[in-house]
Amino acid sequence: xxxxxxxxxxxxxxxxxxxxxxxxxxxxxxxxxxxxxxxxxxxxxxxxxxxxxxxxxxxxxxxxxxxxxxxxxxxxxxxxxxxxxxxxxxxxxxxxxxxxxxxxxxxxxxxxxxxxxxxxxxxxxxxxxxxxxxxxxxxxxxxxxxxxxxxxxxxxxxxxxxxxxxxxxxxxxxxxxx
Amino acid sequence: xxxxxxxxxxxxxxxxxxxxxxxxxxxxxxxxxxxxxxxxxxxxxxxxxxxxxxxxxxxxxxxxxxxxxxxxxxxxxxxxxxxxxxxxxxxxxxxxxxxxxxxxxxxxxxxxxxxxxxxxxxxxxxxxxxxxxxxxxxxxxxxxxxxxxxxxxxxxxxxxxxxxxxxxxxxxxxxxxx
Amino acid sequence: xxxxxxxxxxxxxxxxxxxxxxxxxxxxxxxxxxxxxxxxxxxxxxxxxxxxxxxxxxxxxxxxxxxxxxxxxxxxxxxxxxxxxxxxxxxxxxxxxxxxxxxxxxxxxxxxxxxxxxxxxxxxxxxxxxxxxxxxxxxxxxxxxxxxxxxxxxxxxxxxxxxxxxxxxxxxxxxxxx
Amino acid sequence: xxxxxxxxxxxxxxxxxxxxxxxxxxxxxxxxxxxxxxxxxxxxxxxxxxxxxxxxxxxxxxxxxxxxxxxxxxxxxxxxxxxxxxxxxxxxxxxxxxxxxxxxxxxxxxxxxxxxxxxxxxxxxxxxxxxxxxxxxxxxxxxxxxxxxxxxxxxxxxxxxxxxxxxxxxxxxxxxxx
Numbered sequence: 001x002x003x004x005x006x007x008x009x010x011x012x013x014x015x016x017x018x019x020x021x022x023x024x025x026x027x028x029x030x031x032x033x034x035x036x037x038x039x040x041x042x043x044x045x046x047x048x049x050x051x052x053x054x055x056x057x058x059x060x061x062x063x064x065x066x067x068x069x070x071x072x073x074x075x076x077x078x079x080x081x082x083x084x085x086x087x088x089x090x091x092x093x094x095x096x097x098x099x100x101x102x103x104x105x106x107x108x109x110x111x112x113x114x115x116x117x118x119x120x121x122x123x124x125x126x127x128x129x130x131x132x133x134x135x136x137x138x139x140x141x142x143x144x145x146x147x148x149x150x151x152x153x154x155x156x157x158x159x160x161x162x163x164x165x166x167x168x169x170x171x172x173x174x175x176x177x178x
Numbered sequence: 179x180x181x182x183x184x185x186x187x188x189x190x191x192x193x194x195x196x197x198x199x200x201x202x203x204x205x206x207x208x209x210x211x212x213x214x215x216x217x218x219x220x221x222x223x224x225x226x227x228x229x230x231x232x233x234x235x236x237x238x239x240x241x242x243x244x245x246x247x248x249x250x251x252x253x254x255x256x257x258x259x260x261x262x263x264x265x266x267x268x269x270x271x272x273x274x275x276x277x278x279x280x281x282x283x284x285x286x287x288x289x290x291x292x293x294x295x296x297x298x299x300x301x302x303x304x305x306x307x308x309x310x311x312x313x314x315x316x317x318x319x320x321x322x323x324x325x326x327x328x329x330x331x332x333x334x335x336x337x338x339x340x341x342x343x344x345x346x347x348x349x350x351x352x353x354x355x356x
Numbered sequence: 357x358x359x360x361x362x363x364x365x366x367x368x369x370x371x372x373x374x375x376x377x378x379x380x381x382x383x384x385x386x387x388x389x390x391x392x393x394x395x396x397x398x399x400x401x402x403x404x405x406x407x408x409x410x411x412x413x414x415x416x417x418x419x420x421x422x423x424x425x426x427x428x429x430x431x432x433x434x435x436x437x438x439x440x441x442x443x444x445x446x447x448x449x450x451x452x453x454x455x456x457x458x459x460x461x462x463x464x465x466x467x468x469x470x471x472x473x474x475x476x477x478x479x480x481x482x483x484x485x486x487x488x489x490x491x492x493x494x495x496x497x498x499x500x501x502x503x504x505x506x507x508x509x510x511x512x513x514x515x516x517x518x519x520x521x522x523x524x525x526x527x528x529x530x531x532x533x534x
Numbered sequence: 535x536x537x538x539x540x541x542x543x544x545x546x547x548x549x550x551x552x553x554x555x556x557x558x559x560x561x562x563x564x565x566x567x568x569x570x571x572x573x574x575x576x577x578x579x580x581x582x583x584x585x586x587x588x589x590x591x592x593x594x595x596x597x598x599x600x601x602x603x604x605x606x607x608x609x610x611x612x613x614x615x616x617x618x619x620x621x622x623x624x625x626x627x628x629x630x631x632x633x634x635x636x637x638x639x640x641x642x643x644x645x646x647x648x649x650x651x652x653x654x655x656x657x658x659x660x661x662x663x664x665x666x667x668x669x670x671x672x673x674x675x676x677x678x679x680x681x682x683x684x685x686x687x688x689x690x691x692x693x694x695x696x697x698x699x700x701x702x703x704x705x706x707x708x709x710x711x712x
Contacts, residue, residue, distance in 0.1 A: 037393070041420070041430075042413045042587055044580040046256070046633055051576045052264040053238075056231040057398045064397070064456065074397075075456045078224070086230040089269040096263075096325065099580055100420065100431045147274065215571075219598070219608075220409050220591045222402040224455055229398045235576045242575070242634065252575075253634045277402055278598065278609045402612070408620040409594075412587040434580070442586040445625040452619075452681065503630065 031163040033066040035105040036126070039097050050097040056089055059121045059136050062107035066119070070109075071159045081145050082153060084117075088139040095125065095133045102126040103133070108165040114151040115142055117160070209341040211244040213283040214304070217275050228275040234267055237299045237314050240285035244297070248287075249337040259323050260331060262295075266317040273303065273311045280304040281311070286343040292329040293320055295338070387519040389422040391461040392482070395453050406453040412445055415477045415492050418463035422475070426465075427515045437501050438509060440473075444495040451481065451489045458482040459489070464521040470507040471498055473516065565697040567600040569639040570660070573631050584631040590623055593655045593670050596641035600653070604643075605693045615679050616687060618651075622673040629659065629667045636660040637667070642699040648685040649676055651694065 035058070045051040067074050074084070097103060104124040111118040116139060123134035144150040213236070223229040245252050252262070275281060282302040289296040294317060301312035322328040391414070401407040423430050430440070453459060460480040467474040472495060479490035500506040569592070579585040601608050608618070631637060638658040645652040650673060657668035678684040 040413060041416050041579060042585045045575060046578040046582040047261055048580040052267065053231055053234040053576050057396060060397050083225055085271070087271050089230060091267045093263070093265050100429070218591060219401060219594055220407045223397060224400040224404040226402040231398050235574060238575055403617055408623065409587055409590040439581055441581070441627070443627055445586065447623040449619070449621055
């Protein structure tokens with residue numbers, strides 16, 4: 001709950017989408033990426049809803065877009081011999097998603113160290129008045145080609161450092177147009 | 179490592195598999211089900227490991243076997259108009275699983291109310307000296323055909339009541355033959 | 357091989373995308389829809405390529421877009437009690453698709469009767485100089501809520517009738533901008 | 535229905551399961567492997583049936599078991615730098631499969647050359663009186679680490695050579711106990 005905050009979207013298209021968060025007198029820059037897609041028929045189950053196992057897949061799509069917008073391609077990271085693996089996953093399911101619903105994953109990076117990064121996600125059902133369909137969190141670890149823990153390359157942490165958003169479940173609940 | 183406990187498997191095949199846990203002087207009956215399968219090629223990803231989004235699918239298979247062993251078929255539950263939906267999922271990934279690895283999901287029910295049930299899972303890599311590959315937890319909610327929260331049928335809760343195991347991450351770490 | 361054909365794209369945005377095919381002196385209207393997406397990490401396998409089982413999923417996405425552009429939503433069809441099921445699937449794999457590759461599915465309807473429809477697909481790797489990554493074909497049957505064969509509603513066949521393209525594997529190989 | 539043939543199962547457990555087919559006076563040795571599993575909830579779709587895109591996944595499981603029974607592990611093949619990729623897939627869907635149905639994939643190798651192998655599959659719904667739920671066919675190509683076409687290692691073709699079954703859709707329709 002951050003009742004006294006004001007969001008304002010910076011509009012320069014060539015830069016990562018960022019938000020300005022005023023918390024008391026402090027100005028905090030917030031980067032949230034949006035990944036939109038439709039629920040595939042193959043993703044529904046016998047209850048005519050998206051099966052819960054697809055949310056982690058969607059989170060991963062959100063992460064890929066976040067990294068791309070932060071200035072590095074996850075694919076390139078793998079080409080240089082570093083991999084990110086999910087060490088921990090949490091997901092809350094709030095409302096069902098049906099076939100063909102237009103879904104938006106909002107992704108932000110809430111913490112970063114040399115070996116760990118934590119992302120948070122919100123699943124928005126655009127087709128249902130932008131209802132919150134779920135929330136999630138993943139902790140990722142960097143490993144090398146042999147599967148040993150490794151430090152993230154410094155150019156990657158450098159780019160990501162500016163994109164961290166302090167955690168808080170409802171932070172971007174009221175992004176205008178979001 | 180649970181040095182001061184003794185497990186003993188009850189061997190009657192027609193009954194749910196149960197374990198006896200001595201904790202201090204108390205005797206606790208423990209039902210843990212085992213679901214074995216091999217990692218499918220389609221479940222691996224570019225890192226040559228099982229993609230993390232399959233663990234929730236395997237947990238669900240574990241739940242199905244648990245319910246079957248507890249005496250009711252999830253399929254029949256749906257036929258009577260009740261559905262279980264995952265409201266919350268947690269998963270920790272401990273070690274990678276590769277193609278064709280023989281995997282065991284150990285499933286137990288750790289809490290039950292009229293509208294909620296919580297399962298815990300352990301993912302064991304039989305092919306790799308029974309290494310612990312992951313752990314998970316899901317909270318399930320009962321809903322009716324209209325998607326409204328509903329109470330579980332009493333015959334279902336009746337059957338499950340006897341199958342609850344008090345929580346505790348390492349409880350069945352040393353099940354003989356497990 | 358249709359060496360003596362000329363394609364020309366009709367540009368009115370509000371209409372389904374159509375192409376004009378001159379075959380000898382005959383003018384044939386051709387509707388081809390395009391569905392673009394990136395290969396998900398979860399769709400790759402241990403060979404670092406998209407697993408072949410995802411192509412049918414992508415064909416289905418192509419079909420959904422085709423129907424939408426032809427003027428009816430598959431979701432609405434199900435709401436009225438009719439379902440389309442795949443009776444036959446064929447797929448040829450021509451070149452690998454890697455993680456994050458931008459892929460285009462080109463979809464067209466090659467035949468239609470009251471109970472059957474046949475779609476053909478081309479899988480284009482936009483990220484690799486628009487290389488042809490695969491081709492496919494599905495035959496779909498209409499069934500009712502009880503799973504019995506049924507005739508497609510006449511408004512659906514009416515809309516689709518105008519969207520049929522005579523078969524021919526390389527027909528839209530040279531769509532300008534396609 | 536193959537009225538004038540007689541099948542007889544060879545029973546030595548350490549050998550691949552083989553069948554003897556008498557066709558006229560000729561004795562043909564037939565190897566068919568069986569892979570059993572239950573339809574996962576996550577494999578169903580909004581029609582409450584297994585989504586058609588899972589059949590290719592099941593065929594792959596059948597192939598893995600076939601190779602294992604023929605005396606080589608597909609995983610080991612990859613470790614030596616050779617990969618099998620699906621070049622062509624065909625599938626006919628005959629009857630729906632529902633959640634929890636016990637399914638059997640029958641797999642056989644119908645042709646083999648140094649660079650290509652063709653498998654055929656039957657999908658049997660054990661839970662529904664062994665009804666035929668589908669049939670399929672895949673052509674596989676051998677490639678090396680660089681993705682170039684390669685010849686299969688001779689020890690692999692040697693082992694598989696004995697396991698080829700002449701094609702014919704209904705060949706093992708009446709395998710006793712099958």
